Amino acid sequence: MGWSQDELARRAGLRPSTYRLFEQTGRIALLRLLRVLSVLDRLRDIDPVCALPDAPRSLDELLVPKRQRGRRVKHA
DSSP: OOOOHHHHHHHHTOOHHHHHHHHHHOOOOHHHHHHHHHHTTOGGGGHHHHOOTTOOSSHHHHHSOOOOOOOOOOOO
16 A cells, blocks of 8 residues: 555554554454454455354254264263
């Protein structure tokens, strides 16, 4: 985008020091990260991170219970 750190921080509603700390450490609050991604038009990049691995993809998958393997119990 050609913006400075200060400009990106301003557009995302962050203090420049907060943004610089994020760039240095990689640590940031989720809401602030979402603001930065929104300003950069990259919110779609967060979707794979938030996807549940076994989430149902249809109503049929929701309604049909999954078979679960049970533990074998040894009888004495």
